[in-house]
Amino acid sequence: MAVKLFNTLNRRIEEFVPLKEKQVGIYVCGPTVYDYFHIGNARVFLIFDVVRRYLEYKGYQVTYVQNFTDVEDKMIKRAEEMDITVSELAEKFINAYFEDAQALGIRKANYHPRATEHIKDIIKLIQKLVDKGLAYNIEGDVYFDTTSYQGYGKLTGQALEDLEAGARIEVDQRKKNPMDFALWKKAKEDELYWESPWGKGRPGWHIECSAMSMQYLGETLDIHAGGPDLIFPHHENEVAQSEGATGKPFVKYWMHAGYLNIDKQKMSKSLGNILTVKEIRKKVDPLVVRFFLLSAHYRSPINFNFELLEQARGGLERLNTLIHTLLDIIEKADNYPLDEKDREMLAKVKEYRLKFEESMDDDFNTADAIAALFELTKETNIYLKEEKQNLEVINKILDTYRELGDVLGLIPELKKEELDPEIETLIQKRQEARKNKDYAAADAIRDELLEKGIVLEDTPQGVRWRRK
RNA sequence: GGCGACAUAGCCAAGUGGUAAGGCAGAGGACUGCAAAUCCUUUAUCCCCCGGUUCGAAUCCGGGUGUCGCCUCCA
Numbered sequence: 184m185a186v187k188l189f190n191t192l193n194r195r196i197e198e199f200v201p202l203k204e205k206q207v208g209i210y211v212c213g214p215t216v217y218d219y220f221h222i223g224n225a226r227v228f229l230i231f232d233v234v235r236r237y238l239e240y241k242g243y244q245v246t247y248v249q250n251f252t253d254v255e256d257k258m259i260k261r262a263e264e265m266d267i268t269v270s271e272l273a274e275k276f277i278n279a280y281f282e283d284a285q286a287l288g289i290r291k292a293n294y295h296p297r298a299t300e301h302i303k304d305i306i307k308l309i310q311k312l313v314d315k316g317l318a319y320n321i322e323g324d325v326y327f328d329t330t331s332y333q334g335y336g337k338l339t340g341q342a343l344e345d346l347e348a349g350a351r352i353e354v355d356q357r358k359k360n361p362m363d364f365a366l367w368k369k370a371k372e373d374e375l376y377w378e379s380p381w382g383k384g385r386p387g388w389h390i391e392c393s394a395m396s397m398q399y400l401g402e403t404l405d406i407h408a409g410g411p412d413l414i415f416p417h418h419e420n421e422v423a424q425s426e427g428a429t430g431k432p433f434v435k436y437w438m439h440a441g442y443l444n445i446d447k448q449k450m451s452k453s454l455g456n457i458l459t460v461k462e463i464r465k466k467v468d469p470l471v472v473r474f475f476l477l478s479a480h481y482r483s484p485i486n487f488n489f490e491l492l493e494q495a496r497g498g499l500e501r502l503n504t505l506i507h508t509l510l511d512i513i514e515k516a517d518n519y520p521l522d523e524k525d526r527e528m529l530a531k532v533k534e535y536r537l538k539f540e541e542s543m544d545d546d547f548n549t550a551d552a553i554a555a556l557f558e559l560t561k562e563t564n565i566y567l568k569e570e571k572q573n574l575e576v577i578n579k580i581l582d583t584y585r586e587l588g589d590v591l592g593l594i595p596e597l598k599k600e601e602l603d604p605e606i607e608t609l610i611q612k613r614q615e616a617r618k619n620k621d622y623a624a625a626d627a628i629r630d631e632l633l634e635k636g637i638v639l640e641d642t643p644q645g646v647r648w649r650r651k
Numbered sequence: 652g653g654c655g656a657c658a659u660a661g662c663c664a665a666g667u668g669g670u671a672a673g674g675c676a677g678a679g680g681a682c683u684g685c686a687a688a689u690c691c692u693u694u695a696u697c698c699c700c701c702g703g704u705u706c707g708a709a710u711c712c713g714g715g716u717g718u719c720g721c722c723u724c725c726a
Binding site: 194212213214215220221223224225226227228255256257339340341342345346388409410411412413414415416417439440441442443444447448449450451452475478479480482483484486490491493494495496497498499501504505508542548550551553554555556557558561564565567568617620622625626629633638639640641642647649 | 652653654655656657662663664665666672673674675676683684685686687688689690718719720721722723724725726
């Protein structure tokens with residue numbers, strides 16, 4: 184089955200056909216590294232991490248590129264406030280990015296280019312636009328002439344005139360058209376700069392993504408993705424400048440995530456409700472955050488608060504409990520020959536894998552895919568009520584969770600964990616007490632362990648423990 | 652003024668023409684020394700409202716209401 188996805192370019196769900204068979208280039212707009220990234224950013228990075236994982240699962244060879252914007256007005260301002268250099272600032276928050284991203288199970292991209300490492304490529308691209316008459320230089324500032332590119336507005340779905348009509352910004356009077364945007368910004372006194380044909384300055388925000396994405400993935404990308412608020416103007420501008428320069432289509436499929444709100448409000452500095460991943464991680468298991476973010480379709484708006492996270496935790500726990508049980512069975516239970524009920528279970532495993540794939544094929548419907556995982560969980564639990572299991576079947580189930588769980592980046596560790604000897608001893612003591620029908624003592628130990636975060640379950644195969 | 656998204660049970664959330672997935676929470680039961688986990692049963696005669704198309708609509712069309720967003724840096 185082919186993957187279908189929603190393309191912002193035409194607002195339709197299309198079959199995904201990469202430019203080169205079985206190879207995919209994806210570029211995702213990364214963070215401006217002037218602060219810790221927030222939960223809204225996280226949704227974007229996470230969703231496209233899953234897109235990447237699923238395409239790999241389908242057998243595509245994916246080249247995944249996510250940039251760091253490490254020079255920009257906000258960077259300069261923040262560095263001044265913190266009294267450090269822009270590059271020190273970048274270093275700090277790039278490191279922080281990797282920490283938080285890793286916690287959320289977001290894999291590293293194949294390339295994490297930084298704008299400052301590609302100044303030459305950026306200048307070359309701007310020069311090309313200037314040469315073609317699509318950009319103009321005014322006293323060291325270079326602007327893209329939006330009227331020179333016919334398709335301007337095609338991503339946004341609006342005509343250039345309509346965009347202008349609503350614009351209530353202070354327009355730089357030197358620009359030819361209000362919508363023209365900066366490709367190169369002249370450096371102010373004492374600001375960091377690079378030499379260019381137009382004098383000392385730095386790149387504008389939009390041009391870096393065009394330069395870097397084409398550098399790594401060629402002049403036409405399979406997928407370009409980012410947050411919803413990047414559609415305009417950032418992505419619109421990228422299209423204009425890239426296609427203006429190359430004369431080729433820039434991107435085949437544009438993908439954008441939905442918004443994430445905090446308590447139904449947009450995150451904003453003025454409301455002071457920005458939640459960083461770093462903060463959230465202090466309170467909640469990041470995998471719960473991941474599970475929560477994947478429990479709705481990626482294009483739907485999603486509401487975030489800690490109560491909802493708590494609900495999500497319950498669901499993820501159900502999945503984890505089963506996996507723990509399966510691992511325990513493999514360790515302890517006897518193997519029995521394959522019989523009819525085992526074969527039925529194998530058929531169900533196949534069925535739910537298929538359902539999972541169908542959901543993911545359908546514009547990465549992770550909510551539906553997770554439902555398939557839950558249905559498999561129920562079937563497995565029913566199967567486990569049988570006394571005699573075939574361990575091959577158990578292994579097959581585990582493999583399935585391993586592979587499908589890996590697509591979503593949930594269920595990261597399918598390994599049996601070692602216990603502290605001290606806790607092991609307590610469990611033994613409790614078993615003794617139970618044997619002697621000293622239930623008061625047994626329950627006391629169980630409560631003690633619970634406080635240490637260890638949950639005990641008495642099963643026909645003996646006592647089983649798991650972390651709360 | 653232009654453009655757009657969303658509205659499904661107490662909560663979260665799939666489903667885009669064939670008669671309401673899944674999860675969380677709740678209730679009852681089974682299992683258990685008691686629990687936990689798990690299983691079974693139960694929780695929307697109906698999908699914001701009003702019209703229309705259709706044999707048939709949560710799903711399509713028209714109108715309305717509500718919430719949110721973009722058009723300005725923003726994931």
